[in-house]
Structure formats: structure tokens, C-alpha cells
Amino acid sequence: MTxxxxxxxxxxxxxxxxxxxxxxxxxxPMAQQQLALSLNALEFVRSRLGxxxxxxxxxxxxxxxxxxxVQAELGxxxxxxxxxxxxxxxxxxxxxARDLSLRRATAAIASAIRDLVASPLDDAIRRRVDxxxxxxxxxxxxxxxxxxxxxxxxxxxxxxGSVQAAMSAN
Amino acid sequence: MTxxxxxxxxxxxxxxDNPPKSFISDMRQRFPVDTELxxxxxxxxxxxxxxxxxxxxxxxxxxxxxxxxxxxxAGDYSVSDVRWLAGGASKMQMRFTLDWTDPERGExxxxxxxxxxxxxxxxxxxxxxxxxxxxxxNGVVPVPRVRWLDDTGRWFxxxxxxxxxxxxxxxxxxxxxxxxxxxxxxxxxxxREQLGVQFVDQLAALHAIDVNTLQLTHFDRPQxxxxxxxxxxxxxxxxxWEEDRGEDFPLMDVAAQWLRRNxxxxxxxxxxxxxxxxxxxxxxxxxxxxxxxLDWEYCHLGDRHRDLAWATDATFGHTDxxxxxxxxxxxxxxxxxxxxxxxxxxxxxxLDRLAYYKISNTFQLIVATLATAYxxxxxxxxxxxxxxxxxxxxxxxxxxxxxxxxxxxx
Numbered sequence: 001m002t003x004x005x006x007x008x009x010x011x012x013x014x015x016x017x018x019x020x021x022x023x024x025x026x027x028x029p030m031a032q033q034q035l036a037l038s039l040n041a042l043e044f045v046r047s048r049l050g051x052x053x054x055x056x057x058x059x060x061x062x063x064x065x066x067x068x069x070v071q072a073e074l075g076x077x078x079x080x081x082x083x084x085x086x087x088x089x090x091x092x093x094x095x096x097a098r099d100l101s102l103r104r105a106t107a108a109i110a111s112a113i114r115d116l117v118a119s120p121l122d123d124a125i126r127r128r129v130d131x132x133x134x135x136x137x138x139x140x141x142x143x144x145x146x147x148x149x150x151x152x153x154x155x156x157x158x159x160x161g162s163v164q165a166a167m168s169a170n
Numbered sequence: 171m172t173x174x175x176x177x178x179x180x181x182x183x184x185x186x187d188n189p190p191k192s193f194i195s196d197m198r199q200r201f202p203v204d205t206e207l208x209x210x211x212x213x214x215x216x217x218x219x220x221x222x223x224x225x226x227x228x229x230x231x232x233x234x235x236x237x238x239x240x241x242x243x244a245g246d247y248s249v250s251d252v253r254w255l256a257g258g259a260s261k262m263q264m265r266f267t268l269d270w271t272d273p274e275r276g277e278x279x280x281x282x283x284x285x286x287x288x289x290x291x292x293x294x295x296x297x298x299x300x301x302x303x304x305x306x307x308n309g310v311v312p313v314p315r316v317r318w319l320d321d322t323g324r325w326f327x328x329x330x331x332x333x334x335x336x337x338x339x340x341x342x343x344x345x346x347x348x349x350x351x352x353x354x355x356x357x358x359x360x361x362r363e364q365l366g367v368q369f370v371d372q373l374a375a376l377h378a379i380d381v382n383t384l385q386l387t388h389f390d391r392p393q394x395x396x397x398x399x400x401x402x403x404x405x406x407x408x409x410x411w412e413e414d415r416g417e418d419f420p421l422m423d424v425a426a427q428w429l430r431r432n433x434x435x436x437x438x439x440x441x442x443x444x445x446x447x448x449x450x451x452x453x454x455x456x457x458x459x460x461x462x463x464l465d466w467e468y469c470h471l472g473d474r475h476r477d478l479a480w481a482t483d484a485t486f487g488h489t490d491x492x493x494x495x496x497x498x499x500x501x502x503x504x505x506x507x508x509x510x511x512x513x514x515x516x517x518x519x520x521l522d523r524l525a526y527y528k529i530s531n532t533f534q535l536i537v538a539t540l541a542t543a544y545x546x547x548x549x550x551x552x553x554x555x556x557x558x559x560x561x562x563x564x565x566x567x568x569x570x571x572x573x574x575x576x577x578x579x580x
Binding site for chain 1: 253254255256417418419420421423424427428484485487488489553554556557559560562563564565566567569570573576577580
């Protein structure tokens with residue numbers, strides 16, 4: 001049997017909208033607001049179901065790229081970051097890697113970068129490291145803007161590309 | 171510093187679900203903050219492993235209210251027209267009508283609001299501070315009058331305050347604009363001018379209050395000529411980031427380091443509203459008069475540039491469809507806003523400090539939406555976890571803003 005999560009979510013949304021919503025007290029603004037948000041949240045997750053694994057891969061690729069750039073700017077051995085990057089690349093190369101493995105490898109790289117940023121650095125090196133992180137973050141921001149675009153918070157929505165285009169920019 | 175193991179870095183964030191005493195004391199040591207806020211943050215962490223928020227019915231809320239009123243009103247009274255209020259992302263609010271004998275005004279019928287924390291809020295803030303500031307600024311800017319304060323949760327399950335209900339709307343009735351919490355409201359040309367004048371003049375009046383003449387017993391006072399104002403706020407939000415988040419974010423690490431290296435000196439210490447923007451004032455649609463400023467929970471003593479930068483945040487305004495200009499809080503361009511503020515207040519606007527506080531405020535907003543909203547919703551601590559989980563959608567907008575601001579300064 002193929003995965004029917006999408007169908008399940010579709011049915012839940014329909015049930016909430018057609019059966020539950022009319023029964024919710026119209027004089028209870030909190031209930032009304034939360035039902036509407038719950039429906040939006042379910043629709044949002046449904047729209048992203050097919051890309052959840054690809055997002056984990058994107059996140060790890062992004063952190064590996066950022067880590068490699070930071071490493072290059074430091075110009076010295078960084079044991080924790082080097083180790084985390086090696087693990088990250090290995091996980092990326094494994095086509096059967098589970099989402100949790102991808103997520104852990106991502107977290108390990110981010111954690112190593114955090115400690116490096118917090119460590120004492122020569123001013124010139126710090127500036128280069130900071131810029132490497134900022135420049136790398138552009139791809140992540142572009143991706144997340146596309147991912148969360150259906151939520152409607154972005155005041156500059158016309159400049160947002162597709163999730164797939166943002167993922168391939170890594 | 172918490173220990174993070176390479177192989178399992180994500181699991182280490184779970185310590186924040188049930189923080190040991192050593193974690194809490196480490197936070198206090200690394201990030202000293204205002205005394206009252208320190209107590210609030212410690213309380214938050216000590217209660218974190220307690221059960222999730224349990225739904226309170228309107229009847230139950232009415233019983234808590236009755237207990238408070240019995241303890242504070244000498245004569246007879248009656249409560250009617252009790253109902254929940256929607257709006258806002260952090261506090262529970264209930265409206266009711268009270269027939270009672272006020273010692274000052276005699277027999278009166280008041281419409282009042284109870285404002286109570288959930289088990290853990292999107293903003294760990296103090297009802298004592300909020301009540302004290304509301305009383306201090308009453309008469310300078312329009313605010314609801316505080317009637318009673320339950321600062322320890324003696325009558326209510328959590329700290330709460332009771333104040334006058336203020337009439338008015340946060341946005342024109344006929345508009346569809348404005349997302350959660352009144353962000354991005356479009357006012358239209360006429361209202362824009364009417365509200366804009368008051369928006370600036372009232373901010374100027376607030377900042378001009380001489381804090382040395384006020385008996386504020388629940389606030390630490392940063393000293394003019396020092397970096398304390400900025401440093402205490404940075405400590406507060408770095409601490410909350412450490413206490414609440416479920417992941418690392420290198421952009422935030424760079425921002426925190428930049429903010430630490432560039433803390434500005436404050437020249438004049440003012441009362442800061444902390445959330446001064448459209449969505450947080452009510453106005454009368456017929457007259458265009460601002461009837462009340464709400465949501466003072468971020469209030470503190472500090473640098474006026476904190477409020478100025480907050481109002482200019484891109485998530486609170488919108489682009490003018492006619493000109494393409496970005497409108498601060500939907501009211502005016504940033505240049506116009508700052509010019510009017512200087513003219514009305516007599517204070518100068520220091521563009522470097524403004525830039526610092528734009529970065530600092532964006533940092534704070536990412537702390538709230540990425541870290542606190544995540545932790546609080548994960549632990550089911552509020553009456554509206556779905557709203558907190560939803561505001562995660564603001565993170566990329568804020569990240570883009572932080573990125574652009576930092577690129578100009580690094």
C-alpha cells in the first residue's frame with residue numbers, strides 16, 4: 001500500500017470544515033480563531049508532505065556548505081567542525097539515510113559553528129567567518145521563505161521562488 | 171555552558187524541557203538581567219517540567235475573579251456579561267461588567283478586562299512591571315486604568331491584572347488586512363494622517379517622562395552614560411534564546427556576537443513601551459482618536475531608540491500601493507516618522523543607535539518566534555499553542571531582515 005497521509009489529512013480538513021466548524025460557538029472568538037488556524041496548519045502540512053525528506057537533505061547540504069566555507073576562512077584545523085563535516089558528508093552520501101540521521105548531522109555542524117563563532121578570533125578572521133556565515137545563510141533564507149510562503153507572513157511575497165528552485169540553489 | 175555532543179546534538183536541547191538547577195543558575199550567572207525579570211525567568215524554568223496548560227472554562231475563570239473581587243471590594247458587587255477576548259499571542263484575556271461601589275466614584279458600572287499569563291507565555295514578563303508602568307504613564311498617554319493586580323497568582327492560577335476595558339478598534343472595520351496580532355494593517359489615507367500625528371506625539375510624550383520623578387519599585391534603572399540599557403536587554407534575549415530554543419542557528423550566533431561587541435551608550439533613560447506599533451493601539455473610527463495603548467508587557471527603562479526601531483520593523487508595516495514606499499506601521503515613511511518624532515520630542519535620533527536596535531529587536535523577535543514559541547508549543551503550555559506554532563512562519567521574514575541589517579554593519 002502506498003502512503004495515504006495526504007488523503008488522511010484531506011479527510012480531516014474536510015471533517016473539521018464541514019462538520020465541526022458549524023458546531024463551534026460563534027460567540028467564542030478564541031475557538032473560532034483556533035479552528036481557522038488549525039485548518040490552515042493542516043492544509044500547510046499537507047502541502048509540504050511530499051518534500052519533508054528533501055528538506056532534511058537540503059538543511060544538511062546547507063550546513064555542510066556553510067561549514068566548509070567557515071573552515072576555509074579559519075585556515076586552521078578545527079577538530080569538532082572537521083569531524084561534524086565528515087559525518088555530514090557521509091550521511092548525505094547514504095541514499096537510505098533516515099531523517100533523524102540527517103537532522104543529527106545538521107545539528108552537529110551547527111553546534112560546532114556556534115562554538116567557533118563564540119570563541120576568541122582575530123578581528124580579520126572573525127569578519128571573514130561572519131561574512132561566510134551571512135552569505136551562506138542567503139540560501140537558507142530563500143528556501144525558508146518559499147517553504148513558509150503559504151502562511152502569508154512575508155510582505156515581499158512577489159519575490160519568493162518555488163520550494164524546488166530554492167532547494168536546488170544549495 | 172551546556173555540553174553538546176557531536177553525535178547527538180539535537181537531543182541536548184531537550185534538557186530545556188526539564189532544566190536542572192545547575193542549568194538555571196548557569197543562565198543567571200552568564201546573563202544577568204533586571205531583578206524582577208530575573209525572578210520571572212527563574213520561575214519560568216523552575217515550573218517548566220510541570221504539567222501542560224489545562225483548559226480553564228469561563229465559569230472557572232469567573233470563580234477566580236470572584237475570589238479577587240471579594241478580597242478587594244468592601245461592599246456588594248455583581249459581575250455580568252463575561253466573555254473571552256481574542257487577539258494577542260501571549261496572554262489570556264476575559265472581559266466582564268462589574269456593578270460596584272468604587273470608594274472614589276461611588277456606585278458605578280465598569281467594563282473591565284482580566285489579563286492573565288498562561289502556564290508559560292510567549293513572553294516571560296512581569297504583571298507587576300506592567301501594572302506599575304500603566305499607572306505611571308496614565309494621563310500622559312491614553313492607557314486603561316489598572317484596578318487590581320494579582321502579582322503572585324493568589325486568586326488566579328497565574329499572575330493577572332484587572333484593568334478598564336478600552337473601546338475602539340485596532341484596524342478599520344472594513345479592512346481585510348492585518349494578520350495575527352494586527353500585523354500589517356492598512357489604514358487608508360485619512361486615518362493614516364489622523365493616527366500618525368497621535369502615534370508620534372504620544373511616543374514623544376512617553377519618552378519625555380522624567381523617570382527620576384517616578385516611584386518605580388519593580389524596575390532596575392540603567393544609568394545614562396553607560397551601556398547598561400542595551401546590555402541588559404541583550405542579556406535578557408540571549409538568555410531566553412539559551413533557555414528556550416530547540417536548535418542552533420549560526421545567523422543568531424553571529425548576531426549575538428555583533429550585538430555584544432557594539433552595545434551603545436544611552437544618553438537619556440526613558441520609559442520604553444516595548445511593543446509600540448499598529449495593532450497595539452485602539453482608536454475610535456468616527457473621530458480617529460487613539461483611545462488606548464495596550465500590551466505594555468515589554469515595558470522597561472531604557473533607550474528611546476528601542477521603541478523607534480521597533481515601530482519601523484518590516485513585519486509591522488506594509489508597502490504603500492500608490493508610491494511603493496514602505497510605511498512604518500502603515501502610517502508614514504521611516505524618514506517622515508523620525509523627522510516628526512524629533513520635532514515633537516526635542517530628542518535627536520542617532521542613526522547608529524537606531525541601526526543597533528533594529529538588529530537587537532530582530533534578534534529578539536527571532537528568539538520569540540523560533541525559540542520560545544517552539545518550546546512553549548512543544549510543552550503545551552498555553553491556551554493557544556496552535557497560534558504559537560503558526561508564528562514560526564515569521565522566522566524567514568525576520569531572518570532575511572537580520573541578514574540584511576548585519577550585512578550593512580559587518
